[in-house]
Amino acid sequence: MDATGRLCSDYRVNPLVCMGGPKKFVDAEERPTHIGKIMKLGIFLSTQFPPGTALESEIDNILAQVQTARKAGLSSVWVGQHIASGPLQMFQMLPLLARIVPEAEGMTIGSSVVLLSMQNPLQVAEEMATLDWLSGGQLVMGAGIGYRKEEFEAAGVAMNTRGQRFEEALDIVRRCWRGGEIDFSGKYFKFSQLVPSLQPMQPSGPPIWIAGEVEAAIRRAAVFGDAWIPLPIPNRKTLIPLLKLYRKERSIANLEPVKEQPLMREVYVGRDSVTAFNECAGALKYKYQAYAGWGQKESATSSTDFNADFRNFAQDRFIIGDQETVHQELKQYRDELGIDHMICRVQWPGLSQTQVLATIERLGTCAKEL
Numbered sequence: 001m002d003a004t005g006r007l008c009s010d011y012r013v014n015p016l017v018c019m020g021g022p023k024k025f026v027d028a029e030e031r032p033t034h035i036g037k038i039m040k041l042g043i044f045l046s047t048q049f050p051p052g053t054a055l056e057s058e059i060d061n062i063l064a065q066v067q068t069a070r071k072a073g074l075s076s077v078w079v080g081q082h083i084a085s086g087p088l089q090m091f092q093m094l095p096l097l098a099r100i101v102p103e104a105e106g107m108t109i110g111s112s113v114v115l116l117s118m119q120n121p122l123q124v125a126e127e128m129a130t131l132d133w134l135s136g137g138q139l140v141m142g143a144g145i146g147y148r149k150e151e152f153e154a155a156g157v158a159m160n161t162r163g164q165r166f167e168e169a170l171d172i173v174r175r176c177w178r179g180g181e182i183d184f185s186g187k188y189f190k191f192s193q194l195v196p197s198l199q200p201m202q203p204s205g206p207p208i209w210i211a212g213e214v215e216a217a218i219r220r221a222a223v224f225g226d227a228w229i230p231l232p233i234p235n236r237k238t239l240i241p242l243l244k245l246y247r248k249e250r251s252i253a254n255l256e257p258v259k260e261q262p263l264m265r266e267v268y269v270g271r272d273s274v275t276a277f278n279e280c281a282g283a284l285k286y287k288y289q290a291y292a293g294w295g296q297k298e299s300a301t302s303s304t305d306f307n308a309d310f311r312n313f314a315q316d317r318f319i320i321g322d323q324e325t326v327h328q329e330l331k332q333y334r335d336e337l338g339i340d341h342m343i344c345r346v347q348w349p350g351l352s353q354t355q356v357l358a359t360i361e362r363l364g365t366c367a368k369e370l
Contacts, residue, residue, distance in 0.1 A: 039334040039342060039370040041363055042076030043069050044112060044264065045100075046347035047091040055089060061353045062096070065346075066103040068357050072364025076108035078142070078343055081115050084154045088349070094127055101134050109135050112229060112264065112343065113144035113211045117162035118155035121169035121189060125176035125196060132200035139200070142229055143170065144211040161188065163216060170208065170224055177205035209262060218242055222249030227258045232266050232345065235317040239263075243337060260341045263333065266318040267344035268355075269362035273321040277311075280320060283350035285310050319344075327366045334370065 045062055049055065066077055077100060081093040097109055109131070114124060132139040145162040146152065152159040168186040175182050176196040184191045200206055210225035212218060213234055221228035228246050230239055243261075250257065266284060270276025288310075314320065319329050333339040344363060347356045 039340050040075035041367045042074055042343045044078040044343050044345040048088045050349050051087045063103050066100045068360045070107055072361055073367050077104045078110045078112040080112050084150050098134055108138050108140055110140040111142045113142040115146040116143045116169045117145045117166040118152055118157045121172035125173040126198050129198040129200040132202055132206050137201040139206040141206045142209045218246050219249050222246050223253050227260055227262055229262050232264050261338050262341040262343055263339045264343040267346055268320045269323055269326050269359045273325050276320050283348035286350055287348040323362045
């Protein structure tokens with residue numbers, strides 16, 4: 001490498017129309033050439049909790065969610081990373097991933113995402129290699145450049161350097177995983193005769209999936225990553241050209257189509273579609289108001305309006321409904337957009353554990369039919 005939801009008027013009559021059911025996502029000429037035959041489903045664990053939450057019980061809840069996901073036949077478990085996220089309380093990613101390994105036996109475990117631009121790449125490489133061994137070679141490392149100025153200030157890193165820092169750090173991580181002595185002289189990182197202390201269990205290292213929504217991040221993911229993780233912010237209209245751009249950049253770089261095309265979405269499965277939306281809307285709105293406060297609004301490619309009518313905001317962005325509605329929408333993401341690994345965020349501050357577990361169990365039924 002060079003170092004250089006408003007619900008539409010007929011929602012109650014036909015919720016599939018409003019929550020993404022029978023309509024087509026893309027025209028025939030926009031269909032991806034690489035379409036997975038089977039869609040894997042995973043869950044993203046919520047590790048953020050409102051002030052005053054009893055964290056002892058939340059640890060038990062997280063472990064129960066992983067156990068339920070495994071029993072339901074889901075394929076993966078993911079944890080995110082932020083620092084200085086107060087007033088929300090938040091468990092940190094690496095120790096939590098290590099803790100859930102026994103409950104997630106046989107499942108992929110993933111970081112979504114490591115804030116690589118503001119960390120020492122040698123430390124990240126060795127910690128991830130350790131986690132790969134602990135998980136029996138089941139790790140996927142999701143990585144991103146970050147978007148919160150508070151985190152960069154806390155880490156002592158200039159936010160306007162994050163893109164090139166990320167590329168240098170990613171190169172160093174891969175070199176560490178290959179083993180042997182490392183010499184590296186970049187703008188931000190310099191190593192001479194460095195010998196990493198550990199290589200991952202997976203011979204070539206864990207797959208690296210790169211997140212981001214802006215075009216520069218997508219091009220970076222196409223060239224330097226093993227997959228691109230679109231996060232939940234873009235709606236379907238915005239997502240389609242971004243997927244096309246990603247696949248085009250892979251082709252320009254003479255790279256093979258990715259083995260998996262993941263996508264992260266907010267997902268809630270209820271008894272019926274109207275009840276499902278009513279049950280989760282408050283928790284989702286709380287979550288996305290927090291995102292707006294963190295500056296996520298400015299990091300999205302579309303003119304996302306977090307303060308718009310929330311029903312309108314949710315439509316075409318979140319997957320909410322009864323089991324059949326959700327199943328049909330997942331199938332369309334697979335068949336129309338080529339998504340073959342859906343990472344489902346199923347918990348947000350304010351949802352009960354009973355509701356979260358019910359969604360996971362219902363997703364297990366969906367997974368058997370995908």
